[in-house]
Amino acid sequence: EAGVAQSPRYKIIEKRQSVAFWCNPISGHATLYWYQQILGQGPKLLIQFQNNGVVDDSQLPKDRFSAERLKGVDSTLKIQPAKLEDSAVYLCASSLVGGPTDTQYFGPGTRLTVL
Amino acid sequence: GIQVEQSPPDLILQEGANSTLRCNFSDSVNNLQWFHQNPWGQLINLFYIPSGTKQNGRLSATTVATERYSLLYISSSQTTDSGVYFCAVNSNSGYALNFGKGTSLLVTP
Numbered sequence: 001e002a003g004v005a006q007s008p009r010y011k012i013i014e015k016r017q018s019v020a021f022w023c024n025p026i027s028g029h030a031t032l033y034w035y036q037q038i039l040g041q042g043p044k045l046l047i048q049f050q051n052n053g054v055v056d057d058s059q060l061p062k063d064r065f066s067a068e069r070l071k072g073v074d075s076t077l078k079i080q081p082a083k084l085e086d087s088a089v090y091l092c093a094s095s096l097v098g099g100p101t102d103t104q105y106f107g108p109g110t111r112l113t114v115l
Numbered sequence: 116g117i118q119v120e121q122s123p124p125d126l127i128l129q130e131g132a133n134s135t136l137r138c139n140f141s142d143s144v145n146n147l148q149w150f151h152q153n154p155w156g157q158l159i160n161l162f163y164i165p166s167g168t169k170q171n172g173r174l175s176a177t178t179v180a181t182e183r184y185s186l187l188y189i190s191s192s193q194t195t196d197s198g199v200y201f202c203a204v205n206s207n208s209g210y211a212l213n214f215g216k217g218t219s220l221l222v223t224p
Contacts, residue, residue, distance in 0.1 A: 042214025100145045100210050106158035
């Protein structure tokens with residue numbers, strides 16, 4: 001079974017530029033999550049989708065971050081404009097049904113460096 | 116929100132040694148997962164264990180939900196066990212996984 005796919009794996013941009021990340025979840029998984037992991041910390045949830053609807057985006061900085069999951073499969077996360085503090089690894093995860101007892105499976109992440 | 120504390124923050128072991136990692140959490144949970152983040156950044160599920168005990172090879176985990184802690188045991192450690200071990204939980208009122216700060220493990224030859 002293929003895992004969660006993410007691209008690109010690495011991205012370097014200058015502050016105030018925009019960037020987009022892509023995620024393809026495990027086939028058949030209804031729920032998709034985006035997490036931000038700053039160096040030395042555990043991942044922090046940014047947004048959770050159930051199919052193509054948003055379940056939780058309470059920690060998403062909506063003035064600069066946006067995410068969509070068209071057709072309930074792939075998802076993109078965008079940052080515009082980027083700030084220095086956005087330097088982090090952005091992890092995508094998926095789970096089968098999205099319930100509180102679901103096991104979440106993570107992709108390899110995209111490492112973003114903002115200069 | 117729910118607080119997750121992991122200890123120790125750092126651990127250095129010689130190959131072959133055993134270790135115990137601890138995760139304390141501040142509220143009732145209905146999901147607790149242990150992950151290993153390898154040096155390339157990939158988070159790998161080890162256990163889904165909101166209560167009880169599970170074993171997988173050299174690894175085992177125990178969660179005592181009533182006392183709000185979980186333990187991860189690594190026996191006969193190998194250099195490939197190096198990386199960061201995270202405990203993540205969600206509370207009975209939410210779906211998001213809340214991660215601890217992790218235990219950074221280095222196993223030396």
